[in-house]
Amino acid sequence: MNNLVETKGKELNRYIPKHFTKVLVLCFVLLAFCIVLSLALGSRLVGFNELIDGLFHLEVDTYDANVVRQRITRTIFSLFCGAALGVSGALMQAVTRNPIADPSILGVNTGASLFVVCGIAFFNITTANQYIWFALAGAVITAIFVFGIGSMGRGGATPLKLVLAGAATSAALSSLVVAIMIPRSYVMDQFRFWQVGSVGSSSWSNISTFIPFLVIGITIGIVSAAALNALALGDEVATGLGVRTGVLRLIAAFAGVLLCGATTALAGPIGFIGLLSTHVIRLILGSDQRYIIPMSAFTGAIILTISDVCGRLLGSPGELEVGVVTAFIGAPILIILAMKAKVRAI
Template sequence: MTNPVIAKQKPLNFHFPKYFWAVLAGSLVLIALSSIASLAYGSRSVGLQEIMDGLFHPEVHSYGADVVRKRVSRTVFSLFCGAALGVSGALMQSVTRNPIADPSILGVNTGASLFVVCGIAFLHISTASQYIWLALAGAAITAAFVFGIGSLGRSGATPIKLVLAGAATSAALSSLVLAILIPRSNVMDQFRFWQVGSVGSGSWSAVSTFAPFLIVGLFLAIISGPALNALALGDDVATSLGVRTGFLRVIAALGAVLLCGASTALAGPIGFIGLLATHVMRLILGPDLRFVIPMSALAGAIILTFSDVAGRLLGSPGELEVGVITAFIGAPLLILLAMKSKVRSL
């Protein structure tokens, strides 16, 4: 079956990167460890036997086993959100050819936040299924706007122009969010916990709402991978290889918006996961997006879940929202990448 984003391109040679199998095995082990830690630690820590009872012995109704059962949905939700944000970052970096692109840096999260706040304030929405469509619309419109502004001028969409356009757009939208919230204390109370970014509200309802968007977004990302490799060589080279560059950007951007918008709607604007996950995998596996995209999903899931556990431990007996932890880790990395790469194009 022909890849829908490629017209005449011949099949690319498929060689696994060096260390791929070791990285895959290590990632799966870290997924398991992060999941166990997420089940074990919180306001009340539980032991291995209580975890086993909670997972495999439904007849046991001890306090620890019941706590584990309640944490399972949060753990699954955290893994899903991390995977979505990791892949969204990889797609945005590839489509914009910007090595520091990320949903939070390009203002996409803020656009989703603005639409959610408008829905809460003016439409009185309150459920995840209502949040998600507004967040997707906000993310899509903001992504198109930032790319359009960043593409103006003779040189087109350069990395530095996209970052500046994203920062300016994010600042403007944040001001609008505050303008809506300040005179409405009831909306502020509903919005303030969501705004920081947290997976604490992860329930089976949120997981089931999120799953279809995750599946569709991952599918679009995976089918776009081979053509995005060609796009990294430049539009002219990609076109000569048979890649339909305009259609490719639309498909890949749609996948990124679905993943980012859905996770933002349900967990709030969690930043830097896409930046962290994608750069780790590029550093280890190289630039081939056929491998970077799926492995960024695993890396994002690991980073977000461990960050959630760290927030619970550092904030005990309460918790620090995961958005605070990822910002604390990701902001220095962003500065380092900007200084080291001088914001070169991919």
């Protein structure tokens, strides 16, 4: 009996990536480090004693302690947004079987932006609760449109066709956004800071609005992970294993769009987080979605939070929006990935 248990245990351990425990511990350490940096650094540097006072000594009412308390919401919001974008990128890459798929590359962010602009211009929306539903509608419609265009023609929805359809759609929708804003100065004033992508306007209200979408999206992603592994083997093999590929794609894509749309509504269109976080985990742990999806939440939170800190330091005494920082980091990486993909295809 003991030998049988040991054998079963060894078989199960084969499916656990070799460095998973080390990576998990490292992610927790980096996450804690990023939280400390986010609370302490910015236009005003806060010392260790003031950091402790702001977090644990509520009776202390100094300026630095209050600065720390004000940064708590921003830190939590950046962690949540990064986790959502990381999981969204992992799901979109798994559904499309495209290693460079990302909400920003497939045009989903731009679709959400267009609907928010339309909401501001034609329906006078002003609150986060209103933004989020318009952004989700735009994200869903754009995702369906891009996948439909990418599925046309011979071969169906290939990775290259999806990226081209996403790029073309994003360019067209960006033009519509500009066309709506130019004759309406009040829309431009309200939209221009949002469209860059920033976590600086975070509040407890935004966080409470965001949490249900975050929980639902990540839960669906984790539950779908094993089936997405089968999908990676091809539709025919996945169907033979009992996976309903059409339903799986629909559910997983819905979760990815939900996470991306909610984040875009509250923080603006922040790009490349899904691409970067997923590739870091895949490079270390392999291609098992049971580990890629949850761990992408950790790496996404880390990357976005540290990018926000860098933006605050680089733009001091003001700040550089996090969307600019992630684009500056992500664009060269995307070019490298695209070049490697081209070489492999040849």
